Amino acid sequence: MLDLGGSCTTIAPVAFRASQAVRAALSAMGRTEDLRFSPDNRLLAIAAFARKRCLLLRIDVEMWPDGPEITIHDFMELRSDDIGEVHGLDFIDDKTLVVANRDGQLAIFALPVESMAGQHREITALRRIDGKPFCKLRTPGSVVVRRESGGRISLLACNNYTHLVTRHVAIRWLGYRTVKNxxxxxxxxxxxxxIAVSHDGQWIAVSSHGTRDVKLYRTSSSLGPKSEPVGILQDAGFPHGLRFTRDDRHILVADAGSPAVHIYERGDGWAGRRRPTHSVGVLDEETFLRGRASVEEGGPKGLDIDRSNSVVAVTCEEQSLAFYPMASIVGKTRWGLEPSMARL
Known part of the structure; x- marks a missing residue:
């Protein structure tokens, strides 16, 4: 462990098994943004923003008494005229992926996962979503899938530079045609x-880069653009990827402006303002400084928790993929900032 300025302690990543071909594909991604595990925990998708493509990994996560064991078996690089500056992505199901292109729109793809084997595949979107005419998407970044009744899904998209989250309701059996934007x-x-949705569906958490915090909104039929955040996670640096743990007791936030992931605890509820219970460094000092082009850069961007709640995966340009045991992140003894539960 390396102490970084006394504010947090760096933890070592879990070594993973992978072929040279897989490692070469990871090294070639360049600038990355979000990443996401599939519902069956067998795939991991990574957004390669600058190269305008997605990397799909076939992965196994197994838990043993001495910690997690991770194997990446294969990869497929996905290219498409419908994949631009891909910033966000999420799985609709094990074989269907939605991507958010900051220079364009949302696109939904059927994945050719049966023939990965280190291939580079050109694919075409099943559906492109631009939100017109009433809710045009502009600079969509992160996206999250929320499953609803009647075969419907909601795609919640962060429109980065119009400071707005939009909702796009699509119906599977209509080929994901949207019926509401x-x-x-x-x-x-x-x-x-x-953006992240709690597992119980009651909360939406959104990283707010300009205010340097995370806003929490309670879901309800009356939720709308004028709704005030019920909770605020402070001292988040420049927050980017974030996820609720499986029991919804914690939120993990990747700080793009530091080497750290910040951990927040629910306590009696998510209402009010709170500071991290603790922070853990997921980049060593040399790697962090190599990507430090500005005060907003250098740290982790994408963050996801695998579906078994065993490991946390993070990505950024200088460290394309790293895994950390959940126990070493959430289960650590508190240090640094103590939580503040003052109500709004």
């Missing part, structure tokens, strides 16, 4: 850069 969240947001 609406503005959802605006109040309090300044460059929404990451």
């Amino acid at each position: 609406q503005p959802l969240l605006r109040n309090g947001l300044d460059v929404p850069d990451g």
Whole structure:
């Protein structure tokens, strides 16, 4: 462990098994943004923003008494005229992926996962979503899938530079045609850069880059652009990827402006303002400084928790992929900032 300025302690990543071909594909991604595990925990998708493509990994995560064991078996690099500056992505199901192109729109793809084997594949979107005419997407970044009744899904998209989260309701059996496009969240947001929905469906968390915090909104039928955030996670640096743990007791936030992931605890509820219970460094000092082009850069961007709640995966340009045991992140003894539970 390396102490970084006394504010947090760097933890070592879990070594993973992978072929030279897989490692070469990871090294070639360049600037990365979000990443996401599939519902069956067998795939991991990574957004390669600068190269305008997605990397799909076939992965196994197994838990043993001495910790997790991770094997990446294969990869496929996905290219498409419908994949641009891909910033966000999420799985609709094990074989269907939605991507958010900051220079364009949302696109939904059927994945050719049966023939990965280190291939580079050109694919075409099943559906492109631009939100017109009433809710045009502009600079969409992170996206999250929320499953609803009747075969419907909601795609919640962060429109980075219009400071707005939009909702796009699509129907599977209509080929993901959208039946509703609406503005959802605006109040309090300044460059929404990451989004997550709690497992119980009661909370939406949004990274607000400009205000350097995370806003929490309670889901309800009346939720709309004027709704005020119920909770605020402070001292998040420049928050990017974020996820609720499986029991919804914690939120993990990747800080693009530091080497750290910040951990927040729910306590009696997510309402009010709070500071991290603790932070852990997921980049060593040399790697962090190599990517330090500005005060907003150098740290982790994408963050996801695998579906078994065993490991945390992070990505950024200088460290394309790293895994950390959940126990070493959430289960660590508190240090640094103590939580503040003052109500709004």
